[in-house]
Amino acid sequence: MKIPAIALNTFREAVRNKVFYLLLFFGVFFAFSSRFVSMLSVGDQQKVLMDVGLGSIHFFSVLVAIFTGINLVYKEIEKKTIYNILSKPITRLEFVLGKFAGLALTLLVALASMALLFFLFLFVTTGSFAPRCLIFFGLLYIELLIITSLSLVFSSFSTPILSSIFTVTLYLVGQVLWTFQEFKTRLHEPFSRYVATALYYLLPNLDKFNVKNEVVMDMPLPGGRLLAAAAYGIVYVAALLTLAVVIFRRRELK
Amino acid sequence: MMAALEIRGLEKSYPSTFGTRRIPVLRGIDLTVAPGEIYGFLGPNGAGKTTTIKCILGLLRPDRGSIRLLGRDADSLESRRNLGFLPENPYFYEYLTIRELLHFTGRLFCMSGADRKRRVEEVLRQAGLWGREETKLGKCSKGMIQRAGLAQALVQDPEVLILDEPFSGLDPVGRKELRDLVLSLKSSGRTIFFSSHILQDMELMVDRVAIIINGRLVREGRLDELVSRSVRHYELVVDGVDEKDAARTGLAGERRDNHTIIRVESLEEVNQKIRAVHVLSGRIAAMIPVKLTLEDIFMREIGK
Numbered sequence: 134m135k136i137p138a139i140a141l142n143t144f145r146e147a148v149r150n151k152v153f154y155l156l157l158f159f160g161v162f163f164a165f166s167s168r169f170v171s172m173l174s175v176g177d178q179q180k181v182l183m184d185v186g187l188g189s190i191h192f193f194s195v196l197v198a199i200f201t202g203i204n205l206v207y208k209e210i211e212k213k214t215i216y217n218i219l220s221k222p223i224t225r226l227e228f229v230l231g232k233f234a235g236l237a238l239t240l241l242v243a244l245a246s247m248a249l250l251f252f253l254f255l256f257v258t259t260g261s262f263a264p265r266c267l268i269f270f271g272l273l274y275i276e277l278l279i280i281t282s283l284s285l286v287f288s289s290f291s292t293p294i295l296s297s298i299f300t301v302t303l304y305l306v307g308q309v310l311w312t313f314q315e316f317k318t319r320l321h322e323p324f325s326r327y328v329a330t331a332l333y334y335l336l337p338n339l340d341k342f343n344v345k346n347e348v349v350m351d352m353p354l355p356g357g358r359l360l361a362a363a364a365y366g367i368v369y370v371a372a373l374l375t376l377a378v379v380i381f382r383r384r385e386l387k
Numbered sequence: 388m389m390a391a392l393e394i395r396g397l398e399k400s401y402p403s404t405f406g407t408r409r410i411p412v413l414r415g416i417d418l419t420v421a422p423g424e425i426y427g428f429l430g431p432n433g434a435g436k437t438t439t440i441k442c443i444l445g446l447l448r449p450d451r452g453s454i455r456l457l458g459r460d461a462d463s464l465e466s467r468r469n470l471g472f473l474p475e476n477p478y479f480y481e482y483l484t485i486r487e488l489l490h491f492t493g494r495l496f497c498m499s500g501a502d503r504k505r506r507v508e509e510v511l512r513q514a515g516l517w518g519r520e521e522t523k524l525g526k527c528s529k530g531m532i533q534r535a536g537l538a539q540a541l542v543q544d545p546e547v548l549i550l551d552e553p554f555s556g557l558d559p560v561g562r563k564e565l566r567d568l569v570l571s572l573k574s575s576g577r578t579i580f581f582s583s584h585i586l587q588d589m590e591l592m593v594d595r596v597a598i599i600i601n602g603r604l605v606r607e608g609r610l611d612e613l614v615s616r617s618v619r620h621y622e623l624v625v626d627g628v629d630e631k632d633a634a635r636t637g638l639a640g641e642r643r644d645n646h647t648i649i650r651v652e653s654l655e656e657v658n659q660k661i662r663a664v665h666v667l668s669g670r671i672a673a674m675i676p677v678k679l680t681l682e683d684i685f686m687r688e689i690g691k
Binding site: 134135138139142149150212216219220221222223386387 | 401448467468482487
């Protein structure tokens, strides 16, 4: 009852905030840009629409995840609303989980709205549905949950600006983490190789969730790969939330 | 009888800016609040009032000492079920209406839908917010926020209320209304612990008072024991007596707006002075008994 109460309140805050204006902007941006690009480009119009559309959705939803996550937790502390919540019989674990659940619900609604808009636009423009895009949205959602958990970890001990920088940096590193494996083979010193290996396993490997090319180009997507990516995502989120709770429990609210 | 709130040897320090040393904020606080009383926690800004309250609420971890609420460790969830808290300058979610805030608070206490609905209506009426419950908190005046804050502190019908600077920022009417509300809560058996630096309000409400300065309790006790009910001295306001005559006959005093104000220590002396004034064909304009106030004690303690 307490976790859903905090989750619903977080969702309500996000909805009554500016997040959905951003989505509206996305809708207009997407509708115009993908059509414009498809008119300019040579080749399969549907593939271009999908490529630009899914790319835009990826970009905007990551933005929403980073800034909603950091902003909502930061505001609780900065505006001191957290004092009131934690003076009630609420544990810090319940608070973090409630916040996470609320952010996850916000992202689900945001992503579902964008996906709906995308499918509608694709259908009106090309007359087809492209159900494989659902795989893209599913994995993107897990990626967004990792980003939200990262922002929760950082905002549990840091300022919003630093949290944004940390989260964006880790997001960018996460996109190209596969290069660490390549990089490792070129290192000669054992210590540097250990560091590269440790970073490869510790940092979020977000590339695992990007199946845009496979979906757009109609390339095969083995079930095993998808399941492994989903399991990796869930374990990573659980680890980050545990870390956020541990840090937040130690935090003193001056 | 079990204390509503019992603090023993509470110490708390914060790390300095560079973390090289710790700055003590609370240096061994001991106090006991009996059930059903209004307990005033008085101190200048930065004395440690809010830090003490945050330790009671579990927002800060004490370095040393114990805090018990209604016989339980204050850090336990069970003890917080029976605690209502009004923060200093309360900030609530601006996007919520007053009614939504109260329902949200009720949910945090796992109250059932029917219970919540009944209690929300009760506290809305109690806090004088009935009819204004659909106002968004972001649009509320300071007074309304304070009332909403008190209403949310009362939703689960707690036995103990902690109010941090409840009067700050309120106009005289708002202060009077809040005082009346707190007194009515006391009459319904609740214990109220409140911090303030507004002495007048405190003097009108509290049963007991503690004065905290630099993280130490310098005075603690019943208000009527601390603030003498007996007269400290009298001031005689005399008209129509020549200054030289007055000095000659022991009626010397301070001249203020054509009056002479004479400080007199006892009633016997008052009568002597009155006779002397009559002899000089003067007139007694007023006789003012001066009592020791909480402000006198407070100012004495902070050394001003």
